Amino acid sequence: EVQLVESGGGLVKPGGSLRLSCVASGFIFDKAWMSWVRQAPGKGLEWVGRVKSDTDGGTTDYAAPVKGRFIISRDDSRNTLYLQMNSLRTDDTAVYYCTTDMKDRAVATAFDHWGQGTPVTVSS
Amino acid sequence: QSALTQPASVSGSPGQSITISCTGTSSDIGGYNYVSWYQQHPGKAPKLMIYDVTKRPSGVSNRFSGSKSGNMASLTISGLQTEDEADYYCSSYATPSHVFGGGTTLTVL
Numbered sequence: 154e155v156q157l158v159e160s161g162g163g164l165v166k167p168g169g170s171l172r173l174s175c176v177a178s179g180f181i182f183d184k185a186w187m188s189w190v191r192q193a194p195g196k197g198l199e200w201v202g203r204v205k206s207d208t209d210g211g212t213t214d215y216a217a218p219v220k221g222r223f224i225i226s227r228d229d230s231r232n233t234l235y236l237q238m239n240s241l242r243t244d245d246t247a248v249y250y251c252t253t254d255m256k257d258r259a260v261a262t263a264f265d266h267w268g269q270g271t272p273v274t275v276s277s
Numbered sequence: 278q279s280a281l282t283q284p285a286s287v288s289g290s291p292g293q294s295i296t297i298s299c300t301g302t303s304s305d306i307g308g309y310n311y312v313s314w315y316q317q318h319p320g321k322a323p324k325l326m327i328y329d330v331t332k333r334p335s336g337v338s339n340r341f342s343g344s345k346s347g348n349m350a351s352l353t354i355s356g357l358q359t360e361d362e363a364d365y366y367c368s369s370y371a372t373p374s375h376v377f378g379g380g381t382t383l384t385v386l
Contacts, residue, residue, distance in 0.1 A: 197366060197377055217374075257329070262328060263329070265334060
């Protein structure tokens, strides 16, 4: 059974930093492409970014609102995905989910497994 | 990248069928056959219901079906059941990112 368990959320002041973790089990993590998706309170889903597997280049892509502030990384030896969030703003307040990506050749097509999410609140 | 457009709410009675639309552009829905749909119950994580426009993951009821025409995708739920009451989100690949719809609340009357 695929399990994704996020942690690291909490309250942080504007301009601050936070690192989220997502521990994976039940699948071959080092072959998986992984994404972060967030959901602001009472709002819809928003893709944050992705990291590909090392065998597929290990590259990252980010949504425009977080590019240059957020960094996605992975530690395949620990089956763990990370989201380093810097220069946080109040509009980054959301529940952050880690997901596994479905792939079709060189394209990520959907998000098939989701963690339970970890809440991040950016407020003074 | 702008969000995809979904109706805010739809409703139906048990046993009926409903369709939720999702409108995008030629840069997302119209450009790729990579539309997916997610169901989210209150306080829960989203669940993948449809991927690649029409495919259902293992374990998802065949009452759920997807389609696409041009820049618009649709999710149809037939034989509505009370447990189908939830929020539904569409999503599309939009190289190299993904874009979601604003979500549709389904009420089963």
